[in-house]
Amino acid sequence: MAASKLTILKFVGFAVGLAAKFVTGSIFVFNVYQDAIKTNFNYTQTEVELLASMLNAGLGVGFVPGMFYDKFGPTLTSGAGLIVSVPVYLLMWSTVKYTSFYSKNVWLMAIYFLLAGFGSVFTYMVALNTNVINFSSNHTGKIVGFLNAVFAGSPSVFATVYYNLFTTGDSTIAENQDFAGFMLFLAILYGVVNIVCMFFLRIYTDPENKEDVSMTYYKDKNGIVLDELTIAVNGKSKSSEKSSENLDTTKDTPDNENEPLSVAQILCSIDFHLFVWMFAFASCVAFVYLTNLTVTSKSVHLDQYNNKLTLIIPITNAIVSAAIGILSDIFKDKIPRLVIVVLGCCAIIVSLVLVIVFADKLILLIVATVFTGIGVGIIWSLCPTIMKEMFSVQHLGRNWGIALLLSALVSFGIQEIFGTLYDSKVPEGEVNICYGINCVREGYGVFIGISVLAFCMGILILIRQRCCKCGSKTDMPV
Template sequence: MEILNTKWIATVASIWIQCTSGSSYTFGIYSSTLKSTQGYDQSTLDTVSVFKDIGANAGILSGLLYSSSVTLSHHRRLRGPWVVHLAGAFLCFVGYFLMWASVVGLIERPPVALMCLFMFMAAHAQTFFNTANVVTGVRNFGDYGGTIVGILKGYLGLSGAVLIQVYDTIFKGNPSTFLLFLALLPTFVSLLLMFLVRICETNSVDEKKHLNAFSAVALTMAAYLMIIIILENIFTLTSWARITTFIFLLLLLASPLGIAFKAQREVAERLSQTFSAERSSLVYNPEPITSPKFSTAHDSIAYQELPGDSCQVKATSDDSIAQNEEDMNLRQAMCSANFWLLFIAMLCGMGTGLATINNISQVGESLGYTTSEKNSLVSLWSIWNFLGRFGAGYVSDIFLHKRGWARPLFIAITQATLAVGHLIVASGFPGNLYVGSILVGVCYGSQWSLMPTISSEIFGVGHMGTIFNTIAIASPVGSYIFSVRVMGYIYDKVAKGQDNSCYGTRCFMLSFLIMASVALFGCLVALLLFFRTRRFYNQVVLRRLRHSSRT
C-alpha cells in the first residue's frame, strides 16, 4: 500500500477531516433547542457559547501533545499525528454525546457548569484536529507553508457551511438528532483517516502545481456553497433539489483524491525516468568506483534529490539541520519580542473580527435589515472567512517566493483593510453591512492562515503546534474584550430606558470606531514585526527556499 504512504494522500485525509471538524460553527442550529430543554435564559446560553469559543481557540494542549508525540516521543508505536487525532475524536464524541443525552433527557439535566464543560470538550476537539492537520501540512510542504495552511484553514472555514448543508438535507427541523450526528461524524472520519495523516519530509518537483489544483477545488467548492446559500435565501428549495445539490457537494469533496493519485503517478513516472537515465549513464560511461561521483558526501545529496515521495525517505541537507537548530520551544518563543508583537497583532485583528461576527445580527437589526438579510450575512460570513484564510496564505507565498516580501507585511496590509471595514460598518449607509462584512470577514480569515505560517518560519516547526495555538488565545480574549466590554457595554448604555432595544447608527457607531482604531494599531504592530524580521527572512527563510528550489 505504498500509494497511501505519501504526502498527497496525507493532504487529502487532512482536507476531509477539516471539512467535518468545524462543528463549533453550527452552534446556531441547536442553540435554541439547548436553551429550551435546559431552561436557560439568554445570559446563560451566552455563557455556554463563551466556553465554545474558548474551547475552539485555546489549543495549547493539542500543541503540546503534537510536540510530544511527533518530536519528543521515543516509542515508535506512539509516534505520529494520529495520537492527536485520537485525542480529538475522544473529546468530540464525549462532549457532543453528553450534550445530546442532556437535550433528549437520556441523562438528568446537568448544572450549567457541567454543560459548559461538555461544550468546551466538544469545541476543543477542533483544535486537536486542526493542529494535527496544519502542522503536518507545514512539515510536508515547508516551501509553500502559506499555501498549504491556507488550503487546510480554508476548508476548516468552509466546514460550517458543509455541516449546515448536511443539516438542511437530512436533519432539517430536528436539531437534537443533529447533535448526535456531530458526536459521530467527526469522530468516525478522524478515526478512519488518522493513520493516513503522516509526516513525509521529502521534496518533489511540481509541488506547487498540485497544490494549486487543491486550491482550485477549494475555490470551486466555496463558490458552489455561496450560490446555494444565496438561492436558499431567495427561494424555497424542494427536497429533491436539496438532495441533488448535496450529492454534487459530496463529489466536490471527493475530487481532491483524484489530484493526489495524479500527483503520485507523476512522481512515480519521474522516479522511473531518473533511474533509467542513471542506469544508461552507468552502462555507456562507466567510471571507477573511486570517482568523487560516488563519494558519501554526494550520495546523501543525490539521494535526497530523487523525486520520490515516500514517507520513509528523509531529507538530510544542511538546511534541514539548520532548521532544526532554529526551532524554539514555547518558553523560548515567549521570551522573544517577536512572539508578543505577533500576539498583540492577533489580539487586534482576530479580536475585533470575531466580535463583529458575534454581533452582526444585532447590528443588522439596529440598522433595519430584514430577517432574511441578516441570515444571508451570517451564512455568507463563512465564505468570506474562507477567502481570507485561503487567499492570504496563497498570495503571501507568491510574494515571498518572487519578491522576497516578509510575510508579516501581509498582516499589516490586512489589518489596515480591516480598519476600513470597521469604518464602513460604523458609517451606517444603505448596504454598509454587505460591504463591511466582506472586508472584515476576508481580513479576519487571513489572520488564521498568516499567523501559523509566520510562527513556523520565525520559531521553527519543532514546536509550531504549541506556539501558534498559544498565540491563538488572542482570539477569544479579544472577542471578550470587544464584544462584552466594548460593544455590549456601549449598546446597553445607549439602549437604557428603551426596553433594552436600540435602533440607528448610534447603537454601534462608537464601538466600530474604537475597533477600527484598534485594527489600525494592530497594523502598526505588524509593521514593527515586519521590520524586525525582514533581515531574518532574507538571510534564513529565502536562503532555504532558494536551496530547495535548486534541489
C-alpha cells in the first residue's frame, strides 16, 4: 500500500475515532439529568449515587472490551458496542412510562446504567486503541491528547443540547426536563457512530516503520537491537562479523517501550499496581466531583448556575487535554509525563480544599471546578500514553481496562459514601434534599484523603524510576 494512501486511511480512522470519543463522552453528563431521575422516580440521594456508580462501573469493566479488542480487532468490537448500547438506551427511554414500577425497583434501573457504561467502553476502546496502534510513538501524546480533548469536551455540548432541546421553561425544575427524549437521542447517536466505526476503523501497519507492533525485535550478543527484516536481509549485526547464530532471541521493543507482560506478570508488577491505583484514585475523585457538582450547587443555593457550572470541567478538560498532549510529546525527554500527572493530582487536591472551605462562594466554586478540569485533563490524556510506554502497546486494551475497572470500583465505594453522608444530613420532614455547605463537606473530606493517596503513589513511582536509573550500569533499552 502506497505510503500516501496509508497516511490518508490513518487520518480517516483518526477522524472517526474523534467522532466515537465525542459520543462516548455523553456518559459524563449524568449530573445534568440526575435531578429529573430523582424527582420522576422519587429516589433518595443514595439511590441516585448508586445509578451514577453503576454507570461508572460499566465503564470500569473496560478490561472485557479491552481484551475483546486485543483478540478480535476494531470491527467486531464496534459491532459489540452497537449490540449493547442501542438496546439499553431504548430501555432507559421507556422507563418514564412505568415510573411507579421503577420507583420500587431501583436495582433494575441500576443494571441499565451499568450496561450503558459497559457498552460505551467498546466504542471507547476502538477509538483509543486503533489510533494509538496506527500512529508512531513520537505522536502518541498528541493522538491521545486530541482524542481525550474531544471525549472530555463533548459533555459540555451534550449539556447544552439537554438544557436547550430537552427542557422547557425553567431548566432547574426537574418536571420540565425530558429525560426520556434524551435517552432516545443517545440511542440513535450510539447506533450511528458504531456503524461508522465498523466500516472505517482499521489497523493500518507500515512495514517500513520499525515501530510497527507486528515487527519482532531482537538483540545480538553486543546488545544491538535488530528487527526481523534486517536479520533476514543481512544475516548478521552491523557491528559484528559473527553470523545470525549469535543472536539473542529474547524479544525486545523499539524506542523505550517495554516488553508485553502476561496477566500473571502484570499483576505481580509493583510499578503496574502503583500506576493503576494512582490513576484509579485520582480519576474516581474527579468523576465523583463532576457527578455531584449539581448536588453541591443545589445545597449552597447556587443551582441557578448549573447550566454554566456543568460546562466548566468539560471545556477546561478539553483545552488541557489537547495542549498537554502536544507539550508532553515535545518535552518528554526533559519532563517525564508522570511528573505532569503528579501535578494533575495536586490540582485535584487544591480544588477539593477550595470546595470544603468555600463551596458557597460562586467565584471560588468556579475556580475549584476549573482546577478539577485541569487535573482530569492531565490524568486522562497522559495515563493511557504512560501505560503504553511502560507496559507495551500489545496488551493496551487489557492493561488500560484493568485501570478503568479499579477506578470504577473505587468510584462505586466513594459515590455511595458521599450519598450516605449527604442523606444523613437531610432534616426530618424534607424530601431527600439537604441545604447548607455541611451537607457535602464530609463527603469531600473523604475525597481529599483519596487524592492524597494518588499523589503519594505517583511520587513513589518517580522515586522507583529514579533509583532504577541510578542503579543501572547500562543505558536504557532502545
